[in-house]
Amino acid sequence: MSIFIGLLILCLFLCLYRVGKGPTAPDRTVAIDIVGTLVVGFCAIYSIITKKDLYMNIGLSWALLSFIGTLALAKYLEGRGFDE
Amino acid sequence: MKRFLHFLILLGIWLALTWSLQWQEVLAGVIVALLADLLLGDIFPIGSVKVFYPIRFFWMCVYTVVFIWYVIKANFDVAYRVLNINMPIRPGIVKVRTRLKTDMARTFLANSITLTPGTLTVDMTGDHLYIHWINISSEDPEKETELIVGHFENLLERVFE
Amino acid sequence: MNETIGMTLLVVGITFDIVGCIGLVRLPDIYNRLQAATKCVTLGTALILLSVVFYTGFNAIGVKALLCIWFVLMTAPTGAHAIARAAHRSGIRLWDDSVMDKYKDDSEGSEDN
Structure with a gap:
């Protein structure tokens, strides 16, 4: 199992490279969104290892919260209010 | 009728998330589903039912x-x-x-x-x-x-x- | 048996995750990056969550994993759509070798839209 965690951390570093390099702000936003989805994968693997549903709860709430964060960032980039 | 279906869906999701049939859990689920339905039922998309x-x-x-x-x-x-x-x-x-x-x-x-x-x-x-x-x-x-x-x-x- | 299926799903899912992240680094502009990243990482994470169902069986953890698959499949495309629209409206052009951009042609006529 630990090799899968290692591979996911490799994915995280690829995303962080795009966060650091990304020439424009939406590039960074995409990378942050992908990091949010990868964290759900981390939680799933931890719940396989420990057999506790605690990690799955974290994954569920993380999926929803990172979605709301992405929407807020997208609206901010669009340069208009939240009323739409 | 529409409201009642919403209530059943919400209660189903609550029971799936807690995954136990103790009466305290079910009571809390009924109260929360009822509140959510009364407060937010209007903005729920109609087509989903x-x-x-x-x-x-x-x-x-x-x-x-x-x-x-x-x-x-x-x-x-x-x-x-x-x-x-x-x-x-x-x-x-x-x-x-x-x-x-x-x-x-x-x-x-x-x-x-x-x-x-x-x-x-x-x-x-x-x-x-x-x-x-x-x-x-x-x-x-x-x-x-x-x-x-x-x-x-x-x-x-x-x-x- | 269930462990074998779970392990296979886990390996395939993580392979797709890695492919998606490589696409995020390699592809030339934001729209192509969104395509690769959204598709591959969404399916990869969904497969990892499905492998949780096979490993632990149909109990509290498995049901939560199934709900989580549903959330991820619903929210990831919507987020990608929001970012793509925001990028286009904030003035980021397509890659230089792109073939056509009907959206730009249409929106230049009515800037207040």
Whole structure:
């Protein structure tokens, strides 16, 4: 199992490279969104290892919260209010 | 009636999340589902309840199978383009018309297009969808897009309209 | 038996995750990056969550994993759609070798839209 965690951390570093390099702000936003989805994968693997549903709860709430964060960032980039 | 169906859906989700039938848990679920239904029931999308008619539910299952098949195909397509050294991509944005009317059906259509091979919904104004293609291969991309959109439209029309 | 299926799903899912992240680094502009990243990482994470169902069985963890698959499949395309629209409206052009951009042609006529 630990090799899968290692591979996911490799994915995280690829995303962080795009966060650091990304020439424009939406590039960074995409990378942050992908990091949010990868964290759900981390939680799933931890719940396989420990057999506790605690990690799955974290994954569920993380999926929803990172979605709301992405929407807020997208609206901010669009340069208009939240009323739409 | 509509409110009662919402209440049942919410209570079902609560019971699936807690996964125990102790009376305290069920009581808390009933109270929370009732509150959420009374406060937010008006902004709940109307079309979602229609899915539970038997015929629509059958078409929903057909749609799910087709959708999963397209998603798997899309992933192998993207993997081929990303891992190829020459990166065979010819991106562009095309415009296509949809004949679906309800919001729920349009949401599902846009999400399905995003997860199918080589396409991404960028915006929707009125009846028109703007779709980003990763690889415009044919001479007439609009026609090709209409094929994909029409395929999902036929299924979604049976589910939601 | 269930462990074998779960392990296979886990390996395939993580392979797709890695392919998606490589696409995020390699592809030339934001729209193509969104395509690769959204599709591959969404399916990869969904497969990892499905492998949780096979490993632990149909109990509290498995049901939560199934709900989580549903959330991820619903929210990821919507987020991608929001970012793509925001990028286009904030003035980011397509890659230089792109073939056509109907959206730009249409929106230049009515800037207040």
